[in-house]
Amino acid sequence: MKSFKRYMITSALPYANGPVHIGHLAGVYIPSDIFTRYLRAKGVDVISVCGSDEHGVPITIKARQENTTPQAIVDKYNAIIKESFEKFGIAFDIYSRTTSKVHYETASEFFRKLYDKGVFIEKTTEQYYDEEVGQFLADRYIMGTCPHCGNEKAYGDQCEKCGTSLNPTDLKDPKSMLSGSKPVLKSTKHWFLPLDKFQPDLEKWILTDHKEWKSNVYGQCKSWFDQGLQPRAVSRDLDWGVPVPVEGAEGKVLYVWFDAPIGYISATKELTPDWEKYWKDPETRLIHFIGKDNIVFHCIIFPAMLKAEGSYILPDNVPANEFLNLEGDKISTSRNWAVWLHEYLEEFPGKQDVLRYVLTANMPETKDNDFTWKDFQTRNNSELVAILGNFVNRAMVLTKKYFDSKVPAIKEIDEYDRETLAEIPKIKQSIEKSLDEFRFREALKEAMSLARLGNKYLADTEPWKVFKTNPDKVATILNVSMQITANLGILLEPFLPFTSEKIRNMINYSSKSWAEAGTDNLLQPGHQLNEPELLFEKIEDDVIEKQLNKLRKVKEENEKANAKVAPPKDLVTYDEFSKMDIRVAKVLEAERVPKTQKLLKLKIDTGLDTRVIVSGIAEFFEPENLIGKQVVVLANLEPRKIRGIESKGMILMAEDIDGKLQLVSPLGMVSNGSTVK
Numbered sequence: 001m002k003s004f005k006r007y008m009i010t011s012a013l014p015y016a017n018g019p020v021h022i023g024h025l026a027g028v029y030i031p032s033d034i035f036t037r038y039l040r041a042k043g044v045d046v047i048s049v050c051g052s053d054e055h056g057v058p059i060t061i062k063a064r065q066e067n068t069t070p071q072a073i074v075d076k077y078n079a080i081i082k083e084s085f086e087k088f089g090i091a092f093d094i095y096s097r098t099t100s101k102v103h104y105e106t107a108s109e110f111f112r113k114l115y116d117k118g119v120f121i122e123k124t125t126e127q128y129y130d131e132e133v134g135q136f137l138a139d140r141y142i143m144g145t146c147p148h149c150g151n152e153k154a155y156g157d158q159c160e161k162c163g164t165s166l167n168p169t170d171l172k173d174p175k176s177m178l179s180g181s182k183p184v185l186k187s188t189k190h191w192f193l194p195l196d197k198f199q200p201d202l203e204k205w206i207l208t209d210h211k212e213w214k215s216n217v218y219g220q221c222k223s224w225f226d227q228g229l230q231p232r233a234v235s236r237d238l239d240w241g242v243p244v245p246v247e248g249a250e251g252k253v254l255y256v257w258f259d260a261p262i263g264y265i266s267a268t269k270e271l272t273p274d275w276e277k278y279w280k281d282p283e284t285r286l287i288h289f290i291g292k293d294n295i296v297f298h299c300i301i302f303p304a305m306l307k308a309e310g311s312y313i314l315p316d317n318v319p320a321n322e323f324l325n326l327e328g329d330k331i332s333t334s335r336n337w338a339v340w341l342h343e344y345l346e347e348f349p350g351k352q353d354v355l356r357y358v359l360t361a362n363m364p365e366t367k368d369n370d371f372t373w374k375d376f377q378t379r380n381n382s383e384l385v386a387i388l389g390n391f392v393n394r395a396m397v398l399t400k401k402y403f404d405s406k407v408p409a410i411k412e413i414d415e416y417d418r419e420t421l422a423e424i425p426k427i428k429q430s431i432e433k434s435l436d437e438f439r440f441r442e443a444l445k446e447a448m449s450l451a452r453l454g455n456k457y458l459a460d461t462e463p464w465k466v467f468k469t470n471p472d473k474v475a476t477i478l479n480v481s482m483q484i485t486a487n488l489g490i491l492l493e494p495f496l497p498f499t500s501e502k503i504r505n506m507i508n509y510s511s512k513s514w515a516e517a518g519t520d521n522l523l524q525p526g527h528q529l530n531e532p533e534l535l536f537e538k539i540e541d542d543v544i545e546k547q548l549n550k551l552r553k554v555k556e557e558n559e560k561a562n563a564k565v566a567p568p569k570d571l572v573t574y575d576e577f578s579k580m581d582i583r584v585a586k587v588l589e590a591e592r593v594p595k596t597q598k599l600l601k602l603k604i605d606t607g608l609d610t611r612v613i614v615s616g617i618a619e620f621f622e623p624e625n626l627i628g629k630q631v632v633v634l635a636n637l638e639p640r641k642i643r644g645i646e647s648k649g650m651i652l653m654a655e656d657i658d659g660k661l662q663l664v665s666p667l668g669m670v671s672n673g674s675t676v677k
């Protein structure tokens, strides 16, 4: 790898329309923090910046909903987010915000420079305009009927029911969300960044020159290139954001994804007058930490902007993570399905490192991953308490008991002691190798293997049994144990900064310099230790149960909020109803239709005959559980071929509001073929 003089680390700017949750930490801020702390411990010249992303439409919508101003919304969440990061030890050099004065100037100048160089394409397009309010409507401000699925609450950019991405003009019966009126099309001018022109350069830069990037990142970039890059509008008709700094752009602001990444530069500018060195000197290694939904912005759009500007370096790596889920469901701010950091801090005071540990151990590095409270408890109790905490505590307490808290000198040393000490530099090396490759889970595992080593060493050597007969042996054992403890104090620092500090305080060794770790004589004989202190405590079942109950409540509330009974249908005559031949039938055989997810093939006895019905219920029933059950069927439905199988009739089901199906069956025994009327 090319060697660099300094590092510029950025972490995705959290969007200031809500607090931060465990997904944010696991996806972006913990990896960024581990990496930064590691570099600092090595004495590398590094700056790490972040800040709140405070523009864009969702913030204006939230302000409108809460009857307040966008500024009030971002002030509130910026403060909460900033404090959560500080308390979790996420050690940015600066946490800024995109509403800062420096940012307005920087983003404005950046746009202006590209404009003056003639980079942009100017295009006039037709866009929806709300005549009552006198404002162009952002895609998210338009609601209408989805042309694909008929959902009446589809947005101008996407139908959240069927997932199709839309243009506002695709919607049937569009309505302005500002006034409820029908919007009209009106022409408006915008500036587009011609990404297609940058494609050859970007493609070579990533696909040829950065084959070492994580495969999830590389793969996503490749698929963007394969589709072919298109010009992208970088301005919006909106009154919240950085005004487009050119004539004739009144009422227009920079697109939030044009403005946000420039926030990294502005934050650096606020931090140091030396900022240009970190952004423009090719000897700086620029690294963006982000989650997977931000890949295109950091690997394609922002680099295109930087290239167009001309004086900036491009990122050397973008080690994006996949997503963290919570108890099997996608984390969601709007559905309150999250573990919020500010709440965790109140409910688990002093346990920041436990969460840091669990989130690192489960980091969604190569695929989406799940956070569960049960796993949180297990990792705390059987790893942090039983291994790391137990080892350090034993080493400290025994040294206090036998040697008055002074590190004893090695007297006699055997093969096992030597082998144990020889592991220390090896473990340090593997941690480094993993960190250098952004494999944080692996790195943490290696660091913990040092604690495991110590724990096993003490269990095997049993100094508490040996002291009476051979105190010299015990001196050696505890010297070895204290060397391991001291190494843990340094090597754990990037991962568990609070615990590492506690260890270093206990052993009276303040340096966390990475260079010092990896040796077997960090603590000299006679070195005075401080009082032992417990590092972790057991987490009991009731604590976990409380968290699970909290989530259950959220689920129930969401279900209630979404509960919607299907609308009534038109009236039918008795004649129409009586045409339906509805019968009780018994399931004789049931099997899955091969190569399908949803279909079951059922053989049933209708009393009239034995026949086959294909039913789309495989997601809800195991075939063997249906056999022998009485069901209700519409017997005279026209036969239909499904997957080559003739299906005669339909099994009736009750569909719950969440889409789950239940069989309909007579309450008492009746014979097959009984009619339902």
Ligand SMILES: Nc1ncnc2c1ncn2[C@@H]1O[C@H](COP(=O)(O)OP(=O)(O)OP(=O)(O)O)[C@@H](O)[C@H]1O
Pocket (backbone or CB within 6 Å): 012, 013, 014, 015, 016, 018, 022, 023, 024, 026, 027, 028, 289, 290, 291, 292, 293, 294, 321, 322, 323, 324, 325, 331, 332, 333, 364
């Ligand atoms: N569940 C998650 N797992 C991993 N990374 C995440 C997760 N949620 C958000 N991120 C990442 O955190 C960074 C900041 O997120 P941002 O504030 O933009 O929120 P978001 O993606 O809108 O999330 P949310 O909808 O939950 O608020 C982004 O890089 C994003 O990819």
Ligand SMILES: [Zn+2]
Pocket (backbone or CB within 6 Å): 146, 147, 148, 149, 150, 151, 154, 159, 160, 161, 162, 163, 164
């Ligand atoms: Zn739809």
